[in-house]
Amino acid sequence: MIKVGIVGGTGYTGVELLRLLAQHEKAEVALITSRSEAGIGVTELFPNLRGVYDALSFTAPDAKLLAACDLVFFATPHGVAHELAPELLDKGCTLIDLSADFRLQDKDEWAKWYGKAHGAPQLLDEAVYGLAEVNREAIKNARLIAVPGCYPTAVQLGFWPLLNAGIADNARLIADCKSGVSGAGRAANVGSLLCEASESLSAYAVNGHRHLPEIRQGLRLAAGGEVGLTFVPHLAPMIRGIHATLYAEVIDHKRDLQALYEQHYQGSPFVDVLPAGSHPATRTVRGSNICRIAVHRPQKGDTVVVLSVIDNLLKGASGQAVQCMNLRFGLEETLGLAQIPALL
Amino acid sequence: MIKVGIVGGTGYTGVELLRLLAQHEKAEVALITSRSEAGIGVTELFPNLRGVYDALSFTAPDAKLLAACDLVFFATPHGVAHELAPELLDKGCTLIDLSADFRLQDKDEWAKWYGKAHGAPQLLDEAVYGLAEVNREAIKNARLIAVPGCYPTAVQLGFWPLLNAGIADNARLIADCKSGVSGAGRAANVGSLLCEASESLSAYAVNGHRHLPEIRQGLRLAAGGEVGLTFVPHLAPMIRGIHATLYAEVIDHKRDLQALYEQHYQGSPFVDVLPAGSHPATRTVRGSNICRIAVHRPQKGDTVVVLSVIDNLLKGASGQAVQCMNLRFGLEETLGLAQIPALL
Amino acid sequence: MIKVGIVGGTGYTGVELLRLLAQHEKAEVALITSRSEAGIGVTELFPNLRGVYDALSFTAPDAKLLAACDLVFFATPHGVAHELAPELLDKGCTLIDLSADFRLQDKDEWAKWYGKAHGAPQLLDEAVYGLAEVNREAIKNARLIAVPGCYPTAVQLGFWPLLNAGIADNARLIADCKSGVSGAGRAANVGSLLCEASESLSAYAVNGHRHLPEIRQGLRLAAGGEVGLTFVPHLAPMIRGIHATLYAEVIDHKRDLQALYEQHYQGSPFVDVLPAGSHPATRTVRGSNICRIAVHRPQKGDTVVVLSVIDNLLKGASGQAVQCMNLRFGLEETLGLAQIPALL
Amino acid sequence: MIKVGIVGGTGYTGVELLRLLAQHEKAEVALITSRSEAGIGVTELFPNLRGVYDALSFTAPDAKLLAACDLVFFATPHGVAHELAPELLDKGCTLIDLSADFRLQDKDEWAKWYGKAHGAPQLLDEAVYGLAEVNREAIKNARLIAVPGCYPTAVQLGFWPLLNAGIADNARLIADCKSGVSGAGRAANVGSLLCEASESLSAYAVNGHRHLPEIRQGLRLAAGGEVGLTFVPHLAPMIRGIHATLYAEVIDHKRDLQALYEQHYQGSPFVDVLPAGSHPATRTVRGSNICRIAVHRPQKGDTVVVLSVIDNLLKGASGQAVQCMNLRFGLEETLGLAQIPALL
Incomplete structure (x- = not known):
């Protein structure tokens, strides 16, 4: 089982990640952080998850606890992954970032569009853009994956x-x-x-x-x-x-x-x-x-x-993130992603 | 008062015409026809109009009754205006057609896109395209106005x-x-x-x-x-x-x-x-x-x-038709069209 | 013309009041206040009102300016009308309150449900509940009208x-x-x-x-x-x-x-x-x-x-408020309220 | 594998049944009938099912082919199951009816509400009302299950x-x-x-x-x-x-x-x-x-x-039908029904 941590799990990409991972046979969510909701049960905030995550609560972000995960997803506003990524990579975590922090390869362009200096330019070289249909092989070996917008x-x-x-x-x-x-x-x-x-x-x-x-x-x-x-x-x-x-x-x-x-x-x-x-x-x-x-x-x-x-x-955020996880951890690309759209 | 007839009043452009004309101080609906709903009260089909058109019922189309109107609106599927227009024009009615029957000036193009021969090509020369912002002056003198799509x-x-x-x-x-x-x-x-x-x-x-x-x-x-x-x-x-x-x-x-x-x-x-x-x-x-x-x-x-x-x-159908009516009958262009959009 | 002031005009009841009053032939909005939007043009906040209120801007609440109005509407959170009503009534304004401040006749019940003491209990005796279908005559002579929820x-x-x-x-x-x-x-x-x-x-x-x-x-x-x-x-x-x-x-x-x-x-x-x-x-x-x-x-x-x-x-807020205004100022009850619902 | 036939699969309960059964590890859809769509591929009508039912087409209803199934679902207007049920039961099929045909135990009440005589009153005694929370044990042994409305x-x-x-x-x-x-x-x-x-x-x-x-x-x-x-x-x-x-x-x-x-x-x-x-x-x-x-x-x-x-x-139709199938065929009650609701 892949031991998963989620940073910033109170938004829509966070709750969708939780839902997808609950149905994924090779991953389990060990930790989900939220500064604002620390101490609150996941199902209190998201009643749709009752019966699925009854034992999981949001915790304040803690690099040590996150570092104990195999894989950390960032479902955060931009800037957060810049801050935490270097330490977590050092500790051996794989990172899949759903925010915009590592999508642009040019740090100046990032600064121009996001209104502040890039917070971890030293990682840009190894960050892999997580569009599997283009970058499938690179994703398999990446430590840091930037999920596309x-x-x-x-x-x-x-x-x-x-x-x-x-x-x-x-x-x-x-x-x-x-x-x-x-x-x-x-x-x-x-x-x-x-x-x-x-x-x-x-x-x-x-x-x-x-x-x-x-x-x-x-x-x-x-x-x-x-x-x-x-x-x-x-x-x-x-x-x-x-x-x-x-x-x-x-x-x-x-x-x-x-x-x-x-x-x-x-x-x-x-x-x-x-x-x-x-x-x-x-x-x-x-x-x-x-x-x-x-x-x-x-x-x-x-x-x-x-x-x-x-x-x-899904394909525009959390599903694509799980697709990247599958590739990175040597699993079938479609594992846990077989949801069939409803007609209505 | 402009005496108005409406041909084919059971669709959305018809019911919007009714609503606009009820608030128009210079026009009154004398007649509204519908083959399928003949005999039914307008407010039975459109309960939103209760208290406004309690006395009006749909009648079967009848060229004689229509000819007694100053102005006839067509809110019909294509082809119907082709059929009725010649006779009504002869009788001196002004026609404002909300259907596609007289929008294209080229009868062959009409035939190509509508899948049958044009039914009244002799009227194409005098039909005026009812986009007031382009054709204001021509509309003022038209007998037959084709309201744009x-x-x-x-x-x-x-x-x-x-x-x-x-x-x-x-x-x-x-x-x-x-x-x-x-x-x-x-x-x-x-x-x-x-x-x-x-x-x-x-x-x-x-x-x-x-x-x-x-x-x-x-x-x-x-x-x-x-x-x-x-x-x-x-x-x-x-x-x-x-x-x-x-x-x-x-x-x-x-x-x-x-x-x-x-x-x-x-x-x-x-x-x-x-x-x-x-x-x-x-x-x-x-x-x-x-x-x-x-x-x-x-x-x-x-x-x-x-x-x-x-x-x-409205601007794409019934409102534009009333705008044309105003121009044609020498009224203020905005008469009866002062509805203010709601924020929500 | 009734000179109207609106206190707190940035919510949905405020913008609907503006829209109704723009179409009312006997009233004109002289003043609209908002603490947060003071200085902003009404049409900047509400682009649906472009062409209608181009010259009107929100101003900071000012009892003196409001007192110069014949009629002041409160479209505010509860508590605001409690504060301003006594002074404005003294100055001779008629007040129509769309908030909950004067709806309950019992000040203790108000305190229980709104979590603080009633701010103007001395006015409860003369406040008239603005449900015209029940209180038509009383509304005609009221200085302070509480529009129902x-x-x-x-x-x-x-x-x-x-x-x-x-x-x-x-x-x-x-x-x-x-x-x-x-x-x-x-x-x-x-x-x-x-x-x-x-x-x-x-x-x-x-x-x-x-x-x-x-x-x-x-x-x-x-x-x-x-x-x-x-x-x-x-x-x-x-x-x-x-x-x-x-x-x-x-x-x-x-x-x-x-x-x-x-x-x-x-x-x-x-x-x-x-x-x-x-x-x-x-x-x-x-x-x-x-x-x-x-x-x-x-x-x-x-x-x-x-x-x-x-x-x-409308009937649940701003329309009912205008209905009360009509009664209070001796106008036809339906004046400015003849809007016909659209079917869709 | 349970060999499943679906009668009348072009409505919303039909397409939801298809979707649920595609994810069910113990059942497979062998046959789906539709009088109006016979010959059409399932994914032509329901593009959401592309990649899932590419090989399945609607066929005209045929009792012989249906009789070869272990289980037949009726996703039909009322009356159809009355007609087909006796023969299919004779041939040894289990029937799960999503229509109203066998929900009421009193044939006269059925006739009163559905406007014609009950078409298979001889089966009413053995029809089991498929509300598992009430009838769990009876469902396990039923030949004919009437899924509640x-x-x-x-x-x-x-x-x-x-x-x-x-x-x-x-x-x-x-x-x-x-x-x-x-x-x-x-x-x-x-x-x-x-x-x-x-x-x-x-x-x-x-x-x-x-x-x-x-x-x-x-x-x-x-x-x-x-x-x-x-x-x-x-x-x-x-x-x-x-x-x-x-x-x-x-x-x-x-x-x-x-x-x-x-x-x-x-x-x-x-x-x-x-x-x-x-x-x-x-x-x-x-x-x-x-x-x-x-x-x-x-x-x-x-x-x-x-x-x-x-x-x-789902719980009001197709999900409940699958729940009944699970009980009837000795499977885990929740098999194939673990879908987690999305928050949004």
């Missing part, structure tokens, strides 16, 4: 085959993304209230969202060079789900895009390339670690439209 | 100033649109059930939606030439609202876009150009005839992003 | 004719109530987040809700004696609306309940008694000041079931 | 301990129930459209719902005698979940109700009696077979309020 996961999986094949105009890519409200986390903000966020839809952060540099970094890797990207996130009136609608101009019109995508993801158990002409709905992946993708060329024109949907809390 | 309204109002100024690359425009479920009407389709459409988001008709030729026709007019447009509609889990996210490449970087939009819409009481940096939410126009628009150039790059929101049932 | 409005209007007729067992009344989330106000609480409150339903405060003593006080008046009431409020996954399902045992089986209710509310323009056998949906009153009521005796048994629906922000 | 499950589990202990006034019980829209099934009715059912709440069938006789039959068994019940179902704007709010008058005030409920359900793995003072939300059971119950006596008065929540599609 939710938008970056949906966008990169959707664009990767196209850019990697070198058949798109990389200078003008567009990612129009729609996210459920859980992407904003469990913070008590007025904008996330049911009365404000339901029955409405709006774009936000059009001038620059923190996921933009992360997506660009990934797409550069796919394209093998610079890319131009416009990324517009939208808040949609639903709990879960990301729908990325991706636009690019093809420069090679003879390539069979459907075959390209199907071949590219053949060995990836969590990416489902739909039949030509399909329109994936976010509900078809809700509660699962699956990404469903459909590729279109409307009226056989120059523009490719890729539709890519994920559950932002 | 919901997507076309949001997209055209958002793109118009940009294309009209000739500062965008017209060959590659993108309109990524999100609509509430009421856009699908009151038909009992499985896909519109709460259990299927809520808590989910998906694109549809990526390969070609009936509003595509209508939008293209309008944008050609704005641009004074051919345009290339990719239009992707999405179904969002809410009742009302359209959010159009529009992308274009600017070729003249010196132009002040904010000023351009503000000036363009100065005389248009229903278009509200938001301050630079804004993100309009669909709920800020819900229940009103307002279109709110914000213009962005993310990170001062080449791509312009225009956000345009309307209530699909 | 949302649950109390729906429950009292539903029970009143039955209890007043003396044909129910008053010892065991049940009010099972379901409310939209806006009843919890605009406070940023985790429980009101879309992610927590949508797609779920739960009871709360079963052991005692602050509206219980207010309802009991009203029902005692209706019954002319003591009543036994069980009141269970529920949070329903929607923005607006209260559905009260009321249960009582009839002791006089011959009485025609339908006729009783219809006669009782004959002179009340905002109460709509539905035909026998009806089931009012909350959406049929959304956005209006209407209360719709249906009376049932399932299978002709002893139990009466009354269904009573209102929009909690 | 969704409302009856929530109400019976909530009332049972109280009535069985003989400490309530059985003559006047009230069940005020709120259901998600999936309770209405996958039929394309206008009333179940998102535009009609979301953002609203209403009661329905106050004068008599088909689940009333079923609940009464169960409560009579619990009470050991006649009961008087008022049952009011409501449609709540959410996909899944039933919240039953139950009211009864206690006649023995000394009994510790909390202890009574906890003891009663000690051996029932799917009933979770919450700590005193709790308010279960429907979301805490969504996606699981759990029923959570809380018992209140507001202000220590005579009225007991029991709150009982289930997922109508």
Whole structure:
């Protein structure tokens, strides 16, 4: 059994991690920390977990106790993993960080987008970006894994085959993304209230969202060079789900895009390339670690439209983190991640 | 008082027309027809209208009775207005058609997208496209007004100033649109059930939606030439609202876009150009005839992003129809359309 | 024109008051106060009001400025009206309080339920409970009007004719109530987040809700004696609306309940008694000041079931406040309150 | 492996059965029938099941093929099981019927509520009501199991301990129930459209719902005698979940109700009696077979309020059916039913 610690378990990614790990036959949660909820039983905060975690309580963060775990997940605001990672790595823990702390390889870019100096730049070289469909082998041997953000996961999986094949105009890519409200986390903000966020839809952060540099970094890797990207996130009136609608101009019109995508993801158990002409709905992946993708060329024109949907809390966060754990600990990639989405 | 008849009043545009006209001081509904509900009281079908239309019942369509009206609205499936329009025009009625029957100026294009021959091509020359912000003067003198579709309204109002100024690359425009479920009407389709459409988001008709030729026709007019447009509609889990996210490449970087939009819409009481940096939410126009628009150039790059929101049932249908009525009958453009959106 | 001041205008009842008063031909908002938002334009906080209140900003509360108003509405947390009312009444203002400060006639009961001493017990004798359907004449002459709570409005209007007729067992009344989330106000609480409150339903405060003593006080008046009431409020996954399902045992089986209710509310323009056998949906009153009521005796048994629906922000708060204003200032009771609910 | 056939698999209970059985290690779906969808692949209709049932298609109902199964589930409208059951039982199949066909023990009552004669009265004697918490032993030996309705499950589990202990006034019980829209099934009715059912709440069938006789039959068994019940179902704007709010008058005030409920359900793995003072939300059971119950006596008065929540599609239908299968085939009662509800 993998002995697991979770730092910062009171948010939505934390409670989803708990739920996934409860059903995972090779891992057990030994410790979950929360500064604000220390001493409170997990099921008091999360009544959905009654009968599952009745004996587990939140404890104040304690590096010594965490160091006794095989694996520590960070489900924290940015900056926390910077602080704790060096000591825990020294003690031999494997770290899987769901925050943004180690996603960007360039510490200056991190500082620019997060408004303070990077707290552990010495670890950037060995941090592995935890997108299994791109980095599977590196993840297997990593000590420090940075789980991708939710938008970056949906966008990169959707664009990767196209850019990697070198058949798109990389200078003008567009990612129009729609996210459920859980992407904003469990913070008590007025904008996330049911009365404000339901029955409405709006774009936000059009001038620059923190996921933009992360997506660009990934797409550069796919394209093998610079890319131009416009990324517009939208808040949609639903709990879960990301729908990325991706636009690019093809420069090679003879390539069979459907075959390209199907071949590219053949060995990836969590990416489902739909039949030509399909329109994936976010509900078809809700509660699962699956990404469903459909590729279109409307009226056989120059523009490719890729539709890519994920559950932002699973493939976009906690599910992807467990997928990384499986790879890192030599387990079947899909272990504990066989949840089937409900139709409704 | 304008004596009004409504053909096909049992759908969502019909019931919204009824509601708007009840509050309009210069019009009164004399007649509302429905083949399926003939004999049923309006308030039996629409209990929200109790106390307002207690004396009105649906009647079977009857050209003679309709001909006695000053103005007939069509809130019907396509094809019905084709059939009835010639006779009613002959009898001196003014017609405002909320269906697609007279929106496209080219009868062959109509036939291609609607799957049958156009039923009244002889009227195409005089049919006026009812987008007041473009066609105000023509509407004032029209006998037959074709109210624009919901997507076309949001997209055209958002793109118009940009294309009209000739500062965008017209060959590659993108309109990524999100609509509430009421856009699908009151038909009992499985896909519109709460259990299927809520808590989910998906694109549809990526390969070609009936509003595509209508939008293209309008944008050609704005641009004074051919345009290339990719239009992707999405179904969002809410009742009302359209959010159009529009992308274009600017070729003249010196132009002040904010000023351009503000000036363009100065005389248009229903278009509200938001301050630079804004993100309009669909709920800020819900229940009103307002279109709110914000213009962005993310990170001062080449791509312009225009956000345009309307209530699909009002500015995208029944409200716009009343706006046309006001213009046509020499009334204040805003008469009866002063509804203020609720915050929630 | 009635010169209106609003104290505490940043919540949902405040923004709804603003919206209603903008459409009211005999009142104008001269002043709106907010400690936290002083200096901010109303339309910055509430973009739905753009074009309507462009010139109005929140100001810090200032008794002198408020005293210059004919009428001051309190849309504040409890306790604030206690503090300001004495001075404003002295200066000749009429006060309409949407908070709970003057709803209970017994200062000790107030202290028990609100956890501190009543702050202005000397005003209790003259405070008039603002339920027009019960207190119409008293409201016309009141200086200080306490607008009823949302649950109390729906429950009292539903029970009143039955209890007043003396044909129910008053010892065991049940009010099972379901409310939209806006009843919890605009406070940023985790429980009101879309992610927590949508797609779920739960009871709360079963052991005692602050509206219980207010309802009991009203029902005692209706019954002319003591009543036994069980009141269970529920949070329903929607923005607006209260559905009260009321249960009582009839002791006089011959009485025609339908006729009783219809006669009782004959002179009340905002109460709509539905035909026998009806089931009012909350959406049929959304956005209006209407209360719709249906009376049932399932299978002709002893139990009466009354269904009573209102929009909690209108008939349950701001609409009722305007109704009180109309009565108090000698205007038509319905002035500015003719909004017709949308079907959807 | 239990060889399973499903009759009528295109509705919501059918697709949930498929999902549960896919994760069940001792059962496999050999056959699924649908008259309307015969020949269509299961994943074409239900894209959420891609990768799980890729090889399964709907077939026309065929008694011979069904007879080759160990177990046949009926997920059909009423009447279908009447027709097929006799032959399948003869051939040695076990039948678990999710429809209403065998829930009522009295064929005349069935005829009264379902509007036609009972189609297989000869089987009523041996049909076992599939509420495991009441009938566990009988289910183990049954050939024909009638899975309870969704409302009856929530109400019976909530009332049972109280009535069985003989400490309530059985003559006047009230069940005020709120259901998600999936309770209405996958039929394309206008009333179940998102535009009609979301953002609203209403009661329905106050004068008599088909689940009333079923609940009464169960409560009579619990009470050991006649009961008087008022049952009011409501449609709540959410996909899944039933919240039953139950009211009864206690006649023995000394009994510790909390202890009574906890003891009663000690051996029932799917009933979770919450700590005193709790308010279960429907979301805490969504996606699981759990029923959570809380018992209140507001202000220590005579009225007991029991709150009982289930997922109508699982404990109220398909989950309960699998629970019955487990018992009937000698498996662990919880096998394949360990899904943990998500917090959101």
